[in-house]
Amino acid sequence: MLEVSGLHVWRGERHVLKGLSVQLAAGQALQLLWPNGAGKTSLLRAIAGLLPVEAGQVRWRGQDTEADPLTFCRDLAYLGHDLALKGDLTAGENLRYSLALRGRVAPADIDAALATVGLTAVQEQLVRRLSAGQQRRVALARLTLWDARLWLLDEPAANLDAAGQALVVAAIEAHAAAGGVAVIATHQPLALSTGVSSLWRSPGEPP
Amino acid sequence: MIREPSALHAAAQILRRDLKLAFRRPGEWLQPVAFFLIVTMLFPLALDPELSRLRQLAPGALWVAALLASILAIEFLFREDGRDGTLEQYALSGHSFAWLLLAKTAAHWLLTGLPLAIAAPLAALGLGAPAAALPGILAALLLGSVSLSLLGAIGAGLTLGIRRGGALLSLLVLPLAIPTLVFGARATQLAIQGDSLAGPLYLLAALGVFGLTLAPLAAAAAVRISLE
Numbered sequence: 025m026l027e028v029s030g031l032h033v034w035r036g037e038r039h040v041l042k043g044l045s046v047q048l049a050a051g052q053a054l055q056l057l058w059p060n061g062a063g064k065t066s067l068l069r070a071i072a073g074l075l076p077v078e079a080g081q082v083r084w085r086g087q088d089t090e091a092d093p094l095t096f097c098r099d100l101a102y103l104g105h106d107l108a109l110k111g112d113l114t115a116g117e118n119l120r121y122s123l124a125l126r127g128r129v130a131p132a133d134i135d136a137a138l139a140t141v142g143l144t145a146v147q148e149q150l151v152r153r154l155s156a157g158q159q160r161r162v163a164l165a166r167l168t169l170w171d172a173r174l175w176l177l178d179e180p181a182a183n184l185d186a187a188g189q190a191l192v193v194a195a196i197e198a199h200a201a202a203g204g205v206a207v208i209a210t211h212q213p214l215a216l217s218t219g220v221s222s223l224w225r226s227p228g229e230p231p
Numbered sequence: 232m233i234r235e236p237s238a239l240h241a242a243a244q245i246l247r248r249d250l251k252l253a254f255r256r257p258g259e260w261l262q263p264v265a266f267f268l269i270v271t272m273l274f275p276l277a278l279d280p281e282l283s284r285l286r287q288l289a290p291g292a293l294w295v296a297a298l299l300a301s302i303l304a305i306e307f308l309f310r311e312d313g314r315d316g317t318l319e320q321y322a323l324s325g326h327s328f329a330w331l332l333l334a335k336t337a338a339h340w341l342l343t344g345l346p347l348a349i350a351a352p353l354a355a356l357g358l359g360a361p362a363a364a365l366p367g368i369l370a371a372l373l374l375g376s377v378s379l380s381l382l383g384a385i386g387a388g389l390t391l392g393i394r395r396g397g398a399l400l401s402l403l404v405l406p407l408a409i410p411t412l413v414f415g416a417r418a419t420q421l422a423i424q425g426d427s428l429a430g431p432l433y434l435l436a437a438l439g440v441f442g443l444t445l446a447p448l449a450a451a452a453a454v455r456i457s458l459e
Contacts, residue, residue, distance in 0.1 A: 072323055075459055098325035106316025112255045113248070124244035125324040125331075 025050050026205050031080035033070045040066045053206040053221040064209035068176045072102045101172035107163040111152030115162045137165040156183040175206040241326050242334035249338035260342040263304035264350050270296040271354035282359045289358035290419035294412050302401050304343035305383030313391045329451035336384045344376030360423050367422030374435035375415040381442035382407045388453030
């Protein structure tokens with residue numbers, strides 16, 4: 025479903041991605057375990073269309089993503105370093121407003137998603153009073169509600185305890201089982217089942 | 232989940248979200264209005280308080296203060312959303328980015344431009360404007376603050392990636408705001424003299440429409456560059 029071919033990306037004076045190619049079919053996840061500074065985030069942002077691509081192509085469902093970025097974005101969920109949560113809104117409000125951009129979501133679905141990530145007790149608290157790990161969990165709940173086919177996750181397990189990491193793994197497994205595709209930048213491999221996920225250890229040696 | 236990504240619904244939600252956030256932190260949007268009122272109050276204190284002289288100076292004082300207050304306010308427009316990743320998500324939401332930024336700018340105008348316009352008659356009274364001039368002054372500020380907010384959105388987008396971009400923001404936006412300042416001050420002057428101010432008001436409205444069509448596109452392009 026996702027085909028990246030011959031991708032070249034520059035960050036300022038630095039040639040970060042040099043002719044990178046990778047293909048992912050429905051139900052597959054790819055974990056990028058590249059060393060720091062090797063361009064994990066740049067690759068995710070280039071696929072999402074946030075970074076300009078010098079040469080090469082990203083195709084989604086056979087279509088060049090640059091040709092129709094708005095349609096591509098409706099299939100896309102990007103979870104970056106910054107979680108895009110508002111400290112002065114509660115977890116529930118944050119989810120409601122950010123999901124409103126994607127369509128209407130029933131409040132019961134939001135409650136259920138927050139319950140899944142174990143945040144029912146703090147649902148009415150302002151997000152800035154939550155710990156970094158709890159904020160990650162809010163973002164995880166949002167991700168599962170987004171209903172996107174392509175997940176681009178940048179360090180999704182950062183700040184999470186063991187139970188939280190298990191939630192991330194379960195979410196990605198469920199996403200893959202439903203035919204979704206995920207590209208995950210991480211410095212520690214997530215315990216995904218091998219049938220689902222492949223590891224990519226450095227940009228020089230494709231998976 | 233029912234997928235119904237309507238652009239209008241998305242914009243309305245952004246507007247509601249920004250208003251709700253602002254009411255949880257009223258300091259941010261009350262500051263510019265307070266600044267505006269205090270600066271206009273300084274003029275009669277520092278200058279000759281003779282009524283006829285004051286009335287001559289009132290249009291200029293009112294508009295320069297309004298311009299500076301709106302520059303002060305526009306810094307907040309994209310800053311926090313840029314920092315916490317919200318703008319990134321807007322850019323990837325599958326809606327026109329310019330349209331969503333227009334919704335943000337509209338929320339910002341409701342929180343800063345509108346209060347400024349409402350405070351303007353009060354400030355004008357302090358500068359010796361006759362009561363009959365107040366509706367005209369309100370109209371001029373209402374129209375003028377729209378184009379100031381839109382111009383500010385371009386400047387805020389361009390300076391988004393820069394730490395301490397406030398000074399640069401004023402250098403970028405103030406020259407662009409000169410037409411609004413000229414026509415706004417002229418409208419206020421005519422209102423104080425009791426003449427018809429339709430001419431400059433139409434020009435202010437034209438500037439507003441011009442900004443409404445082009446500024447969101449320019450702001451979206453600027454913010455995208457800052458997000459890279």
